[in-house]
Amino acid sequence: MAAIAQTAPERIAATDAVLEVRDLSIDFLTPRGPVQALRRVGLTVPRHSTVGVVGESGSGKTTLISAAIRLLPDNAEIRGGEVLFEGQDILRMSPRQLRDLRGRRISMVFQDPMTALNPVLSIGTQMVDIQYRDKGLSTAAKRDRAAEMLRRVGIPDPRQRLDNYPHEFSGGMRQRIAIAMALLGNPELLIADEPTTALDVTMEAQIIHLLRELQKDYKSSILFISHNLGLIAELCDYVVILYAGTVVEQGSVRDVFHRPSHPYTEALLVCDPALLQETTRELPTIPGEVPDLAPPPPGCIFAARCPKVFDRCRVEDPAATWVAEGHMARCHLAAGRT
Amino acid sequence: MLIYTIQRIGLAVLICVIAMTILFSLAYVIPGDPASIALGPRATPEMKEALRERMGLDRPVPIQLLTFLGNVATGDLGVDVFSNRPVTTIVFEALPYTLVLAAAGLGWAILLGVPLGCYSAIRRNTPLDKLTGILSVGAISMPSFVVAIYSVLVFAVTLRWFPAIGAGTAGDPLNQLWHLVLPAFAIGLGWVGYLARLVRASMLEVMNENHIRTARAFGLPERVIVFRYALRIAILPTVTLLGIAYGGLLSSAVFAEIVFSRPGIGQLALAAAQTRNYPVMMGATLVTVFLFALFTMIADLVVALLDPRVRSGL
Amino acid sequence: MSAPASDLVPTPDRRAELGGGPGVIRQIARDPMGLLGLTLALLLVITGLFADWLTPYDPLKIDVINRFAGPSLAHPLGTDNLGRDLLSRVIAGSRIALIVAFCTTFLAMVGGLVLGLMAGYGPRWLDNGLILLFDAVYSFPYIMLALAVITLFGSSLTMVVLVIAITTLPAYARLVRTSTLSVKNSEFVLAERSLGAGPVRILFRHIMPNIIGPLLIIVSMDIPVVITVEAGLSFLGLGVPPPAPSWGRILNEGYSFIRQTPWVVVAGGLPLILATLGFTFLGEALRDIFDPKLRKRG
Numbered sequence: 001m002a003a004i005a006q007t008a009p010e011r012i013a014a015t016d017a018v019l020e021v022r023d024l025s026i027d028f029l030t031p032r033g034p035v036q037a038l039r040r041v042g043l044t045v046p047r048h049s050t051v052g053v054v055g056e057s058g059s060g061k062t063t064l065i066s067a068a069i070r071l072l073p074d075n076a077e078i079r080g081g082e083v084l085f086e087g088q089d090i091l092r093m094s095p096r097q098l099r100d101l102r103g104r105r106i107s108m109v110f111q112d113p114m115t116a117l118n119p120v121l122s123i124g125t126q127m128v129d130i131q132y133r134d135k136g137l138s139t140a141a142k143r144d145r146a147a148e149m150l151r152r153v154g155i156p157d158p159r160q161r162l163d164n165y166p167h168e169f170s171g172g173m174r175q176r177i178a179i180a181m182a183l184l185g186n187p188e189l190l191i192a193d194e195p196t197t198a199l200d201v202t203m204e205a206q207i208i209h210l211l212r213e214l215q216k217d218y219k220s221s222i223l224f225i226s227h228n229l230g231l232i233a234e235l236c237d238y239v240v241i242l243y244a245g246t247v248v249e250q251g252s253v254r255d256v257f258h259r260p261s262h263p264y265t266e267a268l269l270v271c272d273p274a275l276l277q278e279t280t281r282e283l284p285t286i287p288g289e290v291p292d293l294a295p296p297p298p299g300c301i302f303a304a305r306c307p308k309v310f311d312r313c314r315v316e317d318p319a320a321t322w323v324a325e326g327h328m329a330r331c332h333l334a335a336g337r338t
Numbered sequence: 339m340l341i342y343t344i345q346r347i348g349l350a351v352l353i354c355v356i357a358m359t360i361l362f363s364l365a366y367v368i369p370g371d372p373a374s375i376a377l378g379p380r381a382t383p384e385m386k387e388a389l390r391e392r393m394g395l396d397r398p399v400p401i402q403l404l405t406f407l408g409n410v411a412t413g414d415l416g417v418d419v420f421s422n423r424p425v426t427t428i429v430f431e432a433l434p435y436t437l438v439l440a441a442a443g444l445g446w447a448i449l450l451g452v453p454l455g456c457y458s459a460i461r462r463n464t465p466l467d468k469l470t471g472i473l474s475v476g477a478i479s480m481p482s483f484v485v486a487i488y489s490v491l492v493f494a495v496t497l498r499w500f501p502a503i504g505a506g507t508a509g510d511p512l513n514q515l516w517h518l519v520l521p522a523f524a525i526g527l528g529w530v531g532y533l534a535r536l537v538r539a540s541m542l543e544v545m546n547e548n549h550i551r552t553a554r555a556f557g558l559p560e561r562v563i564v565f566r567y568a569l570r571i572a573i574l575p576t577v578t579l580l581g582i583a584y585g586g587l588l589s590s591a592v593f594a595e596i597v598f599s600r601p602g603i604g605q606l607a608l609a610a611a612q613t614r615n616y617p618v619m620m621g622a623t624l625v626t627v628f629l630f631a632l633f634t635m636i637a638d639l640v641v642a643l644l645d646p647r648v649r650s651g652l
Numbered sequence: 653m654s655a656p657a658s659d660l661v662p663t664p665d666r667r668a669e670l671g672g673g674p675g676v677i678r679q680i681a682r683d684p685m686g687l688l689g690l691t692l693a694l695l696l697v698i699t700g701l702f703a704d705w706l707t708p709y710d711p712l713k714i715d716v717i718n719r720f721a722g723p724s725l726a727h728p729l730g731t732d733n734l735g736r737d738l739l740s741r742v743i744a745g746s747r748i749a750l751i752v753a754f755c756t757t758f759l760a761m762v763g764g765l766v767l768g769l770m771a772g773y774g775p776r777w778l779d780n781g782l783i784l785l786f787d788a789v790y791s792f793p794y795i796m797l798a799l800a801v802i803t804l805f806g807s808s809l810t811m812v813v814l815v816i817a818i819t820t821l822p823a824y825a826r827l828v829r830t831s832t833l834s835v836k837n838s839e840f841v842l843a844e845r846s847l848g849a850g851p852v853r854i855l856f857r858h859i860m861p862n863i864i865g866p867l868l869i870i871v872s873m874d875i876p877v878v879i880t881v882e883a884g885l886s887f888l889g890l891g892v893p894p895p896a897p898s899w900g901r902i903l904n905e906g907y908s909f910i911r912q913t914p915w916v917v918v919a920g921g922l923p924l925i926l927a928t929l930g931f932t933f934l935g936e937a938l939r940d941i942f943d944p945k946l947r948k949r950g
Contacts, residue, residue, distance in 0.1 A: 069555055071551065071554055071555060098557070099557040099558075099559065100557065101557065102554070102555055102556055102557030103555065103556030103557040103558075104557065107555075107556070108552075108555045110548065110551070110552060110555075112548060115547065115548040115549060116548050116549055116551075116552045117549055117552065118549040118552075118553065118567050118571075119549070119571070119645075119646075119647055120570055120571055120644060120645050120646060120647075121566075121567070121570075122646075129558060129562065129566075130556040130557075130558065132558070132559075132562075133557075165646040165647070165650075167646070167647050167650065168650070178552075181556070352784065353784065353787050353788050353791055354791075356784055356785065356787075356788035357788040357789075357791050357792065360788060360789070361800065364800065364801065364804060472685075475685075475929075475932060475933065475936065476929065478932065479876060479925070479928040479929045479932045480925055480928065480929075481880040481883060481884065481924060481925075481928065483884055483887060483903075484883075484903070484921045484924055484925060487903060487907055487910075487917050487921060488917070488921060490907075490910065491910060491914050491917060495910055495911055495914070496914075582790075584793075585790070585791070585792070585793040585794065586793070586794075588793040588795070588796070589793045589794055589795040589796075589884075592793070592795045592796075593795070593884060593887070593888075596888060597907070604795075607795075607796060607799045608799065608888060610799070610803065611799040611800075611802055611803045611890065612889070614803055615803070616803055616804065619799060619800050619803045620800065622796065623792065623796040623797070623799070623800050626792070626793050626796050627791050627792060627796075630791040630792075630793070631791060634791075
């Protein structure tokens with residue numbers, strides 16, 4: 001199949017997209033100078049689908065999703081690009097429009113359930129508060145909706161538990177509550193930032209199962225951040241591999257995991273403990289560290305750690321290569337292959 | 339909540355008992371005996387003997403302590419040997435003036451200081467914030483009695499806007515209020531600065547926490563986030579500190595009473611100290627100790643009311 | 653997750669930056685408030701130390717003819733009700749302030765250190781008992797305790813120092829106790845104890861170095877408070893006995909004559925304000941340097 005060499009914007013599928021990030025570049029202003037946290041990042045979340053974002057710490061995944069709801073820290077500066085939600089650019093919305101969006105059309109579930117909820121207010125209070133935009137509903141009606149949502153996510157005795165405080169729930173339950181809150185507004189897009197990283201494996205399985213069911217019921221699209229490839233494979237339709245602020249590979253889960261076209265993806269697959277073929281005392285790792293992004297080194301961002309690196313990599317930043325329909329990789333090798 | 343309340347009351351009582359024991363034993367550390375102290379240097383041996391018997395000084399010390407504690411528990415703080423009136427009556431006559439003064443001083447400080455601290459936190463590093471910061475430190479540093487003296491100098495002697503002496507005529511609230519302005523101002527000034535800084539620091543810390551991020555991610559209006567979600571948590575250390583800092587507040591009130599010649603515990607205690615009138619001195623001190631225990635307990639209970647984690651015993 | 657930028661910004665190693673004593677001074681000098689505080693504090697210390705040489709007149713010399721004089725070239729701060737030169741009295745007073753400040757804080761610090769270590773490191777019953785004791789002493793407003801003690805023992809410099817030391821002690825003891833407890837239960841100490849290290853070694857090698865820092869910070873921030881308390885007691889007539897020119901005493905005398913002349917209270921209050929301001933700024937600057945966690949700059 002002929003490669004369609006495209007630069008920005010990267011697109012996965014041509015169909016109707018809930019979220020489209022185009023060419024997004026974000027810097028952080030630090031005493032050492034600007035850190036280029038995201039460089040011309042693009043991704044698409046098609047309607048009714050689940051997109052996973054894989055990245056280690058420092059990859060910029062948090063910055064990416066913070067940009068999606070425009071809750072960036074004060075020293076962040078948007079250098080360029082667009083974040084289109086249902087066709088409208090979030091980066092150019094007024095604070096009022098943003099407040100309308102948040103919690104209603106785009107919802108977020110955070111990583112740490114132990115600190116994500118306000119400790120001095122009952123969860124009923126918090127769940128009623130976020131429905132403040134529904135001015136027609138009485139408080140009793142709002143509590144009913146909250147209780148129903150709690151039941152749906154599997155909290156027993158939901159009506160009584162509305163008056164409980166977060167510290168009276170376990171971590172897994174709190175994460176369920178967070179998911180319930182996120183879905184209360186029936187959002188088009190649910191962003192989940194490593195929702196199971198802080199939970200143990202049993203709870204993790206339950207949460208993932210819950211998310212899958214809820215996605216079917218509520219027809220939301222999900223943007224799912226994780227460093228766990230197995231989870232992504234299980235839950236997501238598409239995957240985006242993020243390394244040091246650059247999208248190095250993206251495509252359907254099948255394409256990317258069965259035919260990885262970037263050395264980083266290959267390395268990730270090799271190193272994933274769940275995918276090890278034989279028991280070993282030595283877990284494979286990727287040697288080296290994420291490069292300093294203030295400013296980033298010339299050439300391919302992965303060059304310093306790439307096992308297949310050659311001279312061209314250190315000089316020229318590879319363009320996006322379409323190795324198959326809807327499957328992109330940023331690598332000189334991939335370009336040569338097709 | 340009930341259990342917590344009972345625990346706190348128990349602790350308060352225990353501390354009072356220990357404080358009383360300390361005060362009681364102070365009288366025994368000095369040469370001579372409490373009767374001589376109480377009566378002063380001009381007492382005759384017969385008077386001392388009589389008082390000694392009345393005070394039960396011939397009985398063993400632990401018994402005396404217990405009697406003393408028992409007396410206090412029933413509200414008997416002894417008798418003022420000069421006026422022959424019960425100390426309890428004397429002290430409780432003076433107490434309301436001091437309490438009103440302290441409340442007024444702290445009251446305006448809270449009304450100004452807390453919003454100032456809040457605002458500084460939300461609009462941090464703006465010129466207003468920096469100005470508030472410097473003024474706060476300045477206000478805290480100035481001793482309250484110096485502020486009192488200078489405010490007399492400026493507002494009473496020079497400008498003649500406010501009176502410099504007394505608490506005003508009884509039965510005339512407006513007049514009493516007029517007399518209250520300068521002393522309350524003097525006491526409260528340092529507190530405004532202190533509270534503003536405390537609230538600012540607390541708010542900054544809380545606003546950085548993850549649950550505030552969640553609240554924003556759900557699109558809650560900023561006003562709701564600041565007051566309902568953040569301030570409610572940020573105010574907790576301030577409440578605790580207010581309970582403990584009552585001691586400093588009372589000391590400021592004492593000085594203010596003396597500078598402004600107002601009736602109250604301060605005047606009472608100073609007069610007692612100058613005339614070596616130990617029973618009255620001790621009575622006044624004990625009452626302040628009880629108030630301390632009471633206020634710290636109230637502060638702790640308010641915190642428990644606001645913070646469900648404390649109630650659950652976390 | 654906190655702000656992502658924090659992962660990307662390395663925190664400088666404070667100790668490497670500080671470079672010992674002169675380094676600290678340089679750090680303080682960078683902050684305008686700190687510099688001001690340092691200057692004022694040094695001014696007080698130098699004035700106090702060299703008071704005898706600095707006073708233009710004998711602070712006790714009475715010169716009734718020139719009483720209530722306003723500021724002039726001969727008397728920059730004026731004279732009081734007995735014609736004594738106020739500037740000289742203020743300078744002499746700085747020595748009293750200095751002595752009280754340092755003696756009291758030293759006593760309170762040592763006492764707090766010892767008792768706090770005992771409470772933190774000793775058996776549980778000792779800890780509980782000491783805490784109750786601290787809380788009980790703390791429940792006296794300092795002025796009432798001072799008045800009570802002075803009622804019994806009479807007033808003198810020693811009494812003042814003792815009373816103030818005792819009222820400030822519990823706060824330090826509590827701090828030391830908390831630090832001791834947390835270090836005592838830390839892993840490296842447990843490791844040493846399992847290797848047979850005795851309490852004395854643990855106390856000196858591990859616990860002390862960790863608590864000296866925060867203790868010194870708190871103590872330095874208390875110096876203005878202590879100076880204020882001494883001045884307050886003198887103002888009430890209960891401090892150092894006359895005719896010693898403590899600043900509080902000057903304020904006391906000046907207040908009686910406030911309608912005749914304002915200059916006496918100005919003279920008495922001004923050094924007090926400058927001293928407390930100076931030490932407060934200095935203490936803040938020190939705290940910002942040594943304990944960034946306590947930084948108030950958000």
